[in-house]
Amino acid sequence: xxxxxxxxxxxxxxxxxxxxxxxxxxxxxxxxxxxxxxxxxxxxxxxxxxxxxxxxxxxxxxxxxxxxxxxxxxxxxxxxxxxxxxxxxxxxxxxxxxxxxxxxxxxxxxxxxxxxxxxxxxxxxxxxxxxxxxxxxxxxxxxxxxxxxxxxxxxxxxxxxxxxxxxxxxxxx
Amino acid sequence: xxxxxxxxxxxxxxxxxxxxxxxxxxxxxxxxxxxxxxxxxxxxxxxxxxxxxxxxxxxxxxxxxxxxxxxxxxxxxxxxxxxxxxxxxxxxxxxxxxxxxxxxxxxxxxxxxxxxxxxxxxxxxxxxxxxxxxxxxxxxxxxxxxxx
Numbered sequence: 001x002x003x004x005x006x007x008x009x010x011x012x013x014x015x016x017x018x019x020x021x022x023x024x025x026x027x028x029x030x031x032x033x034x035x036x037x038x039x040x041x042x043x044x045x046x047x048x049x050x051x052x053x054x055x056x057x058x059x060x061x062x063x064x065x066x067x068x069x070x071x072x073x074x075x076x077x078x079x080x081x082x083x084x085x086x087x088x089x090x091x092x093x094x095x096x097x098x099x100x101x102x103x104x105x106x107x108x109x110x111x112x113x114x115x116x117x118x119x120x121x122x123x124x125x126x127x128x129x130x131x132x133x134x135x136x137x138x139x140x141x142x143x144x145x146x147x148x149x150x151x152x153x154x155x156x157x158x159x160x161x162x163x164x165x166x167x168x169x170x171x172x173x
Numbered sequence: 174x175x176x177x178x179x180x181x182x183x184x185x186x187x188x189x190x191x192x193x194x195x196x197x198x199x200x201x202x203x204x205x206x207x208x209x210x211x212x213x214x215x216x217x218x219x220x221x222x223x224x225x226x227x228x229x230x231x232x233x234x235x236x237x238x239x240x241x242x243x244x245x246x247x248x249x250x251x252x253x254x255x256x257x258x259x260x261x262x263x264x265x266x267x268x269x270x271x272x273x274x275x276x277x278x279x280x281x282x283x284x285x286x287x288x289x290x291x292x293x294x295x296x297x298x299x300x301x302x303x304x305x306x307x308x309x310x311x312x313x314x315x316x317x318x319x320x321x
Contacts, residue, residue, distance in 0.1 A: 009273075010273055010275045010276060011275075014265050017317060018263045018264075018265065018307055020262065020263075020265065021257070022264075024257060025261075025262060025264055026279075031193070032192075032193055032195060035189070035190075035192075036193065036194075173182075
């Protein structure tokens with residue numbers, strides 16, 4: 001179909017009754033289209049868990065000795081609750097000492113620990129929580145933390161003197 | 174410091190997102206748009222205030238919002254290009270009774286929107302009674318009737 005008068009005319013800049021800049025207008029529309037794609041991408045990535053809580057965020061790490069497995073979120077948000085699950089295989093009945101390094105304690109406030117530790121105390125480079133354990137049974141500790149800083153946090157959590165597991169998390173503002 | 178940064182981030186994001194979504198989105202408010210606006214403001218309020226409900230925090234946020242607003246209007250006054258970028262430009266959609274179809278399509282409006290505005294503001298009943306219809310930067314359509 002040959003272009004009609006109007007097709008050729010569509011993008012011409014009028015000056016009356018208003019001053020137009022159709023080149024700019026078309027640029028705006030292109031930017032809009034790109035913006036929509038970015039919006040949909042944000043939604044998709046949010047569903048996948050890039051902004052915490054989702055498959056991309058779920059992570060777990062084991063200590064070198066295999067006595068501790070930590071399930072945590074790779075991505076957390078400042079001011080939002082963060083869940084941490086610690087599964088401990090105690091060597092013998094008695095007491096298990098979970099040591100949490102200072103960077104973790106600085107980036108998060110511990111809001112609750114279940115089960116409650118018998119005592120907690122400060123040690124060089126962090127905090128130690130002492131849990132009584134029954135003979136042979138594994139111990140699972142759920143911690144609810146609240147992020148209070150922004151950026152990458154690399155911390156260590158371990159059992160007593162054993163080499164700890166390292167975990168790295170990113171906290172969004 | 175935190176409150177100011179939060180406010181700037183939220184203001185900037187809203188500016189960009191509302192610009193991207195096109196001028197029509199919140200201009201001609203349907204019932205659902207109204208609900209959308211309420212939800213957006215609710216989500217925004219949480220992000221702005223955080224968990225600090227002090228008067229100081231509220232004052233800092235209000236001051237920051239107004240400061241950005243005044244600052245932007247000053248910039249817009251000095252630099253015409255920035256006004257174009259932030260607010261966009263008006264565009265003619267009907268010229269001497271002829272609809273500029275391609276433009277309508279890109280702006281995501283249709284003839285019925287123009288006719289609605291023509292009825293509402295000028296009491297016109299058909300496109301060929303319209304000399305000019307202009308899609309304004311607010312998203313409303315203004316209609317200039319032909320001389321009778």
